Amino acid sequence: MPSLITQVKSKLFLHSSRKSMHALDGAHASLLRGRSLDFEDLRKYEYGDQVRDIDWRATARLGTPLVKRSRAMRMQTVLFVVDTGRSMTALAADERPKKDLAIMAAGALGILTLRHGDDFTTVYGDASRARRLPPGRSEGALEHALRTISRATDESTVPNDRDGLLSYVTRTVSRRMIVVVITDEAPITSETERMLRRLRVQHDVLWLTLRDADPVLDHATGRIRSDVDSSWDVPDFVQGDAAIVRQLTAQAQAEEAHLAETLKRLEIGHAVLEAQESAVPQLLRLLHGALSRSGGRSNARV
Template identity: 65%
Template sequence: MASLLTPVKGKLFIHSSRKSTHALDGAYASLLRGHSLDFDDLRAYEYGDQIRDIDWKATARHGSPVVRRSLATRMHTVLFAVDTGLSMTALAHDDTPKKDLAILAVGVLGLLALRHGDDFCLVSGDSTAVRRREIGRSEAALEHALRTIDRAVDAAEAPSDRDALLSYIARTIARRMIVVVLTDDTPLGEETERLLRRLRVQHDVLWITLRDAEPILDSTGSGTGALRHRRDVGSHWGVPEFLHGDAELAAELHAADAVEEAHRESLLRSLAITHVALSAQDEAVGALLTMLDARSHVRHG
C-alpha cells in the first residue's frame, strides 16, 4: 500500500528548496508565539524567534543569541478537526479530489509539528458520528491519521456536519491546543459563529477552507470528462452541459461566492482566527506558509 505521507514530503521538499527550510521552520515557530510567559529554560536562537524573547545576559555569556523558552512552547498539541462527510468527496478548485487537498494540509502541518517536537491528534466525522484518534508523536502515527481521513471520505455516505466537529471539541477537549479546522466553503452560520467564540476562549484556532471546483466551466470545450464530473455529491444532480460556457451565470455565481468569502474573512478576523483558503495542490504549501507567517501578527489571549 502506497504511503500517503511520501508525496506530502515531496511537496514540502520542493517548496523548501525554493524558499528555505528555515522559512518553513520560522513560519511554524510563529504559530507557537504568545501562549505563555511561564519561564522554563534557555535554548539557542532559531529563525522565527522574536527579538523580545532573547535573554541578553545569557547571550553575552554564551557568545551567540539565546532565547528564554516558556513551559508552553516546549510541547504543543495540534488538533486537526477534519470534515469527512459527503462534501469532502467533491472536487477541489483545481479539479483534484478535495480529500487529497485535506491530506496534504494535515500532512504538511503534522510534519512541521513533529519536526519541532510537538504532537498532534485528529478529530473527524460527519452528521452521524465524530471520532477522535489518540495523540500521535511519530511519522507512523501521522501516516495512520492520513489514512483515517482517506478511508473515512472514501466511505462517506452522510452529509458533512462542521458544527458537530466544533461542538465535540468544545465539550470534550479541556487542555489548551492549537485547533486547525479543515472544511469546505459552505457558508458560516450563527451556530458556527457561536461555537467558534466558545472555542476561541479555550484554544488557538486556525481555519483552512478547501475551495470547491467551479460548478460552471468557462467553456464547453473544456472536455467531456470534466463536464461529467460537475455533479452535486449530495443530490447527484448534474449540471446540464448547455450551462457550461454561460459567462453571465458564471459571473453571478462568482459574485455570490465573493460575498460569502468576505463574510467568512470578516468573521474570522473579528475572532482573531487566522484563515487561509486552499484552491490547488501546487499552491497549498505556499499558502500554508503564508498562513503561519500571519500568526506573528495575531495577539493571543
C-alpha cells in the first residue's frame, strides 16, 4: 500500500505554492513556540507525558513516576480527535471520500507538528468505542496513525459518535494539549457544547468540519445518491427539485451558523474543508486566525 504521508506531502506541494507552505509552516511554529525551562513543581506522570520530563530521583524516592513541571511550559502535543464512524465513508464536497480529506487534514497538521519537533497523539472511534494511539514524534508513527484512521473508517459498521469521542478526551486527557477535532457536518448538540466547554478549561481547541457532498444531484448527472447510514437511495423524483434543494440548503446554512456562533463564543478556531485542493489555504486561515486571537504571544492560548 502506498505511503499515506507521501500522498499527503504530494498534495501539499502540488496544490499550494511555496509561499503558502512557508506561511503555513510559520503560523504553526508560532503557535507552538516558547518552552520555558523554569522549574516549578512535580506532578504525577500521566499518559502522554515525555520520558525526558520524568524526575527519576523523585520517582525513586517516592515510588511513583513524577514529572517535572516548568512555569509556562510550552504546549507541545497536538491531539487529533477523528470521527471514524460509518458516515465518514460518504463523499466530501469534492466528490471524493471524506475519509481521504480527514487523512489529508490530520496528515498536513501532523507533518507540520513533526517539522517543529512536537508530539502528536490520536483519539478515534465510532458509536461502538473510542480508542487512543500512543504519542508519536516520527513519520513512522504518523503513517501508523493515518493508516489506523483509514482502516477504522473502512471497518466501521456503526454511526459516528462525536460526543462520545469528546467525552472520552475530557475523561482521559488532563495534560494540556492542542486538540484538533476532525468531524463532518452532523449538527452539534447541547451535549457537544457541554463537552467543548469542559475541553476549553484544560485545552486549546481547533475544529475542522469536512463538508459533505450535495445530497441532491441534477438529473443530468445520471447518478444516484445513497445514504451511508440507512442505505436509502434518494428517489429519482427528488433529483434536481429546486424546492427541495432550497429547503436542504436553508437547513444546512442554519446548522452551520449555529456551529459557527457556538465555536466563536467558546473561542474555538474553526475551518470548513471542502476539497483536498483547497485544504492548505483553509488550514492557513485557521492557524493565522488562532494566532491572531492569541496576540502572537509565546505560550498563549490558541
